[in-house]
Amino acid sequence: MASGTKRKRSSSPPSAAEDRPGSSGSSSQEMGVIKRKNIVKGNEGGLKYICDVCSADITSTVRIRCAHPACSEYDLCVPCFSKGESSRDHDPKSHPFSVIEQHSIPIYTRDWGADEELLLLEGLEVYGLGSWSDVADHVGGFRTKEEVCDHYTRTYIESSQFPLPENADPKDLSLIEEIPREEFQARKKRRIEDRKDAAKSAAPATPKQKPTASVPACHEVQGYMPGRLEFETEFCNEAEEAVQHMMFDPGDGVNPRTGELEPEMELKMLVMNIYNARLTARADRKKIIFEHELLQYRRNNIVDKRRTKEERDLHNKAKPFARMMNHQDFEAFTTNLEYEHNLRQAIGQLQDWRQMRIGDLKSGEKYEHDKQIRAQRPAATGVFDRISGVRMPKTNPPVEIPPATTALTAPELPERLKSNPHPQKVSSLAHAPSSTLHPSVAALTPTKGPLTNGNNNISATPPSQSKPKYSVPPLGGTTPLKLANENTTDLHLLTKEEADLCSALRLMPKPYLVIKEGLIKEAMRSGGSLKRKSAKEVCKIDPSKSTRIFDFFVHSGWIQKV
DSSP: OGGGGOOSOOOOOOSSTTTOTTHHHHHHTGGGOOOOOOOOTTOSSSSOOBOTTTOOBOTTSOEEEEOSTTSTTOEEOHHHHHHTOOOTTOOTTTOOEEEEOOOOSBSSSSSOBHHHHHHHHHHHHHHOTTOHHHHHHHHOTTOOHHHHHHHHIIIIITOTTTTSOTTOOTTOOHHHHHSOHHHHHHHHHHHHHHHHHHHHHSOOOOOOSSOOSOSGGGSSSTTEETTTTEESSOTTTTGGGGTTTOOOOTTTTBOTTTOOBOHHHHHHHHHHHHHHHHHHHHHHHHHHHHHTTTTOHHHHHHHHHHSOHHHHHHHHHHGGGGGGSOHHHHHHHHHHHHHHHHHHHHHHHHHHHHHTTOOSHHHHHHHHHHHHHHHHSOOOSSSSGGGTTSOOOOOOOOOOOOOHHHHHHOTHHHHHHHHOSOHHHHHHHTTSOGGGSOHHHHHHSOOOOOEETTEEOOOOSOGGGSOOOOOOOOOTTOOOOOOOTTTOTTGGGSOHHHHHHHHHHTOOHHHHHHHHHHHHHHHHHTTTEEOHHHHHHHHOSOHHHHHHHHHHHHHHTSSEEO
């Protein structure tokens, strides 16, 4: 627990392999957790060691390390050790100690000392292979990440004695004899001073234009995380939920007697196959996005705005083919489609000029110009263009003749038009009081009523000309069905005659409306006429009931009997 109360010192790696065989990286990775060490970046010795009594800097000199288990990472300077000073749980009378010197001598290469080699290996153990920036800060001495990476690759990876360096033999003292300790330390001090002066005189680094954090807000496409090459919401985003609690133990799922997989293991393998298929589909979609540069949203949007509306629609319709092509082939494909579209338009324009007896391109250009001018000209207010400036008197609108479908859905409309040849006169008299009108005119005056079967109940015909009421022939051996709003839904959608028909035939309103819709649609296909046999096939009910429904529709004028 003493290491947790360390004042200003970072975690101190040993300077010699015999002082701490396991390296401090093992204690930093207990329980699989990697703990980052606080490092003074850019100093001359990487990690900084401080005396636990007087707080003096003992990084570049000899220090005394307590070897008792009660004192973890306890260092003293030589003056405090000679005076017998102590703090915390340290007892200088009984605790063993070790003298640690600076191993600033070359052992593997000419420009790297033993102390830097130890810091390099410890930094790789703490931060992991590939985190060269953190490892360079751990080594110190103004070493750059490129320099650290290159030294590790050449000395350890490319060595003929991999994983050991070339000069790993303890008896090999060739470099130590070639470069004495004093000369090597002088070179190291001169290198550090030169790089320190270069760092002071260097221009300030330009700030980054875009943040490098892997968050959705750091990209022009919302939800995309560039640092992880992932999206906030992936394809089949819940695919991992099926396998997040799945466990596989060695030898699990195999029956020891038969050697076959157990049903539970087969189910697990099936779920894993489904999960892998979803991951494959997710990877395929990402491949399409990266291949066709769809993440360049602003650039693609600018290019899309330069296209015409027809070219834009053509490009959008061709997008499904991008899954089967690479980006270069798809661009060539869409370019050729646009070229074909432009050729077809040009051919159609030339055919139009031929019909207008235009023989040369200059006349065709003049024709197109005049055509645009005519299209922009406002519509004439009169009958002829020559007298368009003269205001013409407002004419009465012609009587609108309903189409055939309207005649089928509203059969009373033609009868009102036939019996009332002057609809405007009737509409103008509708607001006059009936007491001031002649009896013959009052009979033609429309009276307001509720909407029934899609038509306004306007009695525009004299009472003597109204159609006789249709009487439904009763069915033998049946009693009429009593229909009321309390016990029958959709009754308000029927007329009184239709309600009487449903009561006599013992039909509910909803089935009757379905039959009615089917009969009218079938009659519209054959021009408004229908055979009795065809009506029975459409109704699909008792023939006696379908016959009465057919006769009712013929009497109402909705269909014509063949």
